[in-house]
Amino acid sequence: MKVLIVGSGGREHAIAYCVSKSEKADKIYCTPGNAGIAEYAECAPIGAMEFDKIVAFAKEKEIDLVIVGMDDPLVGGLVDELEAAGIRTFGPRKNAAILEGSKAFSKDLMKKYNIPTAAYENFTDPDKALAYLETAKFPIVLKADGLALGKGVLICSTLEEAKEGVKTIMLDKKFGDAGNEMVIEEFMTGREVSVLSFVDGNTIKTMTSAQDHKRAGDGDTGLNTGGMGTFSPSPFYTREVEDFCNKYIYQATVDAMKAEGRPFKGVIFFGLMLTKEGPKVLEYNARFGDPEAQVVLPRMKNDIIEVVEACVDGTLDQVDLQFEDNAAVCVVLASEGYPVAYDKGLPISGLEEFGKHEGYYCFHAGTKFDGEQIVTNGGRVLGVTAKGKDLKEARANAYAATEWVKFDNKYMRHDIGKAIDEA
Incomplete structure (x- = not known):
């Protein structure tokens, strides 16, 4: 089978790694890909939003299955266009990807179907938003309605901060058209947990839990x-929490989307907040999380192609989804200055070390091959992932592996998974 992956980040590298292990995949392509993905796939310089070119490429290469990794092409309707051309594709259609594409839609969906979430109001008029804030309880959360590269959320401690946030999102349009509508939401406290799931329109199978920083x-x-x-996994995602989410959140979301005439096939990412009142949904994403995919997918026992095809075909109920009884930690190596300003084109060394050690991975997020060597090409450069028998061992292994990689202006957090010590 010929497989095409659409995307260029660490998530797509993790997907490509899993696809490369499948006995079903004879040839892998990726558009546009990156220097790390090129180890497994033939990369073509086609942007993820160049739908006509992607469809033409898929036809030319006689692709059997497309896996769309990124949010923008999903929300933009790439799956619809590929399916219209007769190409089997994994990912939600445009009318289902709105689950991530519009925070106002997802909040209204949760309210309508009694799915636990924070209290909120939607606004398209900045003056009405400002008037609402005058009587609001602080801290409070402002969210740009549309896609904003994971950065369109502002937590405001005071009325002054919130007023400035309205200006940033709705008037200055820092996040572009994503700020045409805004959600003002109750600030929730508690542990955050991410749970990814495979969905075939009717059946949902959740993956192992994770927590992002x-x-x-x-x-x-x-x-x-x-x-x-x-x-991954999160020590705070207990059996009790899982049972509650199975009953009131996971299947309820799939059923709600189907009832709305928007059957969802692909991956639903549940961002959860474990509050004193119980788990509540912070956000939905319509694809694998990044960097969550970099700790979840390496622990999956199943052949990813078999699971993906079951989602496409509506036979997910026949899949026994299994994960290894261990742990994984991913530490992102970024360029100093991210997420504001940073240098690109800096040579990277030490990547060959990962091929010498089992249970260690280096997923490329912002890299390219400049004709001679692999260099930095983004703010988040690499995701260094390691497994261990438990979270403490995985954390120690991941941080040890970050020392193998060298590039100028290398920057990372030193407390990834520190919450493990408090569990």
Whole structure:
């Protein structure tokens, strides 16, 4: 089988790694890919939003299955276009990807179907948003409605901060058209947990849990990023929490989307907050999380192609989804200055070490081959992932492996998974 992966980050590298282990995959392509993905796949310089070119490429190469990794092409309707051309594709159609594409839609869905989430209001008029804030309880959360690279969420401690946030999102349009509508949401406290799931429109099978670290600096300080590291499983995701989520959140979301005429096939990412009142949904994503995929997928026992095809074919109920009884930690190596300004084109060394050690992975996020060597090509450069018998061992292994990699301006958090010590 010929498989095409759409995307260029650490998530797509993790997907490509899993696909390369499948006995079903004879040839792997990736658009646009990166220097790490090129180890497993033939990369083509086609942007993830160049739908016509992707469809034409898939036809030309006689692709049997496309896996769309990124949020933008999913929300934009790439799956619809590939399916219209007769190409089997894994991922939600446009009308289902709205689960991630519009926070206002997802909040309204949860309210309608009694899925636990924070209290909220939606606004398209900045003046009405400002008036609402005058009587609000702080801290409070402002969310740009659309996609904003994981950065369109502002936590405001005071009325002054919140007013500035409305200006940032709705008037200055820092996040572009994503800020045409805004959600103002109750601030929830508790442990955050991420749970990814495979969905075939009717059946949902959850993967092992994980926890991301969004802030740029140690101690959860600094700006929000796309993710500075993650660990799996979460010690806070207990059997009791899982049972509650199975009953009130997971299947309820799948059933709600089907009832709305938007059957969801692909991956639903549940961002959960474990509050004193019980688990609540922070957010949905319509694809594998990044960097969550970098700790979850290496622990999956199943052939990823078999699971993906079951989602496409509506036979997921026949799959016994299994994960290794161990742990994994991912530490993101970024360029100093991320997520604001940073240098690119810096040579990277030490990557060959990962091929010498089992249970260690280096997933490329922002790299390219400049004709002579692999160099940095983004803010988040690499995801260094390691397994261990438990989270403490995995954490120690991951941080040891970060020392193998060298490039100028290398930056990382030093407390990824520190919450493990408090569990």
